[in-house]
Structures are given as structure tokens and as C-alpha cells.
Amino acid sequence: MTAAAEKLELVVTRVLNAPREVVFKAWTDPVQLMQWWGPVHHPAAQIDMDVRPGGRWRNCLRSVEDGSDLWHHGVFREVVPPSLLVFTFVWEEEGERGVENLVTVTFEDLGGKTRLTLRQVPFVSAAERDGHGEGWSSTLDRLELVVGRGP
Numbered sequence: 513m514t515a516a517a518e519k520l521e522l523v524v525t526r527v528l529n530a531p532r533e534v535v536f537k538a539w540t541d542p543v544q545l546m547q548w549w550g551p552v553h554h555p556a557a558q559i560d561m562d563v564r565p566g567g568r569w570r571n572c573l574r575s576v577e578d579g580s581d582l583w584h585h586g587v588f589r590e591v592v593p594p595s596l597l598v599f600t601f602v603w604e605e606e607g608e609r610g611v612e613n614l615v616t617v618t619f620e621d622l623g624g625k626t627r628l629t630l631r632q633v634p635f636v637s638a639a640e641r642d643g644h645g646e647g648w649s650s651t652l653d654r655l656e657l658v659v660g661r662g663p
Contacts (some may be wrong), residue, residue, distance in 0.1 A: 530659035535626040563588060570583065
């Protein structure tokens with residue numbers, strides 16, 4: 513991995529119209545995760561999560577276009593309810609998409625609302641980072657529908 517690749521970081525921030533305890537639970541409860549995990553064109557088809565430090569997760573996203581599956585997995589490094597999740601993320605594919613990333617999600621209390629900030633690093637290329645950015649943006653759009661959208 514080059515120094516330039518290590519600097520490629522994705523940062524996505526959203527303010528959600530729900531208390532942070534509600535948003536955090538949506539990230540840690542597999543039943544709720546099935547309602548929003550994955551972009552609209554690849555929603556979750558299966559979710560297995562053991563949300564604790566050292567716990568493993570593995571999820572399958574299914575294409576709405578052709579039914580093909582995309583598997584990804586990782587390990588939780590930090591779980592601090594209701595403010596922080598840190599986990600590894602790796603696609604179960606060869607090449608650039610198969611590089612392990614670290615995802616850090618913070619949940620900031622805004623008095624009944626939540627500022628969610630997601631950071632993911634490193635990426636091998638700007639194209640791969642931007643692809644993840646599009647995926648997370650669509651995924652967070654779906655999360656907003658589950659936890660409540662403001663006026």
C-alpha cells in the first residue's frame with residue numbers, strides 16, 4: 513500500500529432526525545439492519561453480527577437487477593454504546609475491492625437528533641473510495657427512512 517493510498521479517506525456525515533440511542537440500535541440490531549443495510553440497488557439479503565469488541569460480522573448484499581450476491585465481512589474493534597462503532601470491512605473479492613478497510617462511525621447527540629459521521633480508510637484508489645461513498649450515501653438514505661426523517 514502506498515502512502516498516497518493510505519491518505520484516501522472517505523468521510524460521510526448525516527444529521528438524522530432521531531435520538532442517538534435509536535440510531536445506534538439501528539446499527540447494532542440485525543432485525544433493523546435488514547431494513548436499511550446496503551444501497552438501494554443492493555439491499556441486504558443476509559446479516560450476521562456479533563456486536564462486541566472482537567465479534568465478527570458477515571453480510572450479503574443482493575443485486576435488485578440480476579440477483580447476484582456481494583459478500584463482505586469484518587471484525588468489531590470498538591463498541592461504545594451509544595457513541596462509537598469501529599470495525600473492519602472487506603469485500604470477499606480479489607483485487608482492489610478485497611483490501612481491508614477500517615470503518616469508524618460516531619454518533620453525536622444533538623438533543624433529539626444525531627450527527628452520524630462515518631470514516632473509512634484506506635483505499636487503493638479514488639475510484640474505489642468514491643464507489644464506497646455512493647454506496648454509503650444510498651445506505652444512509654435508507655437508514656433515514658427507518659429511524660425517521662425530519663421535515
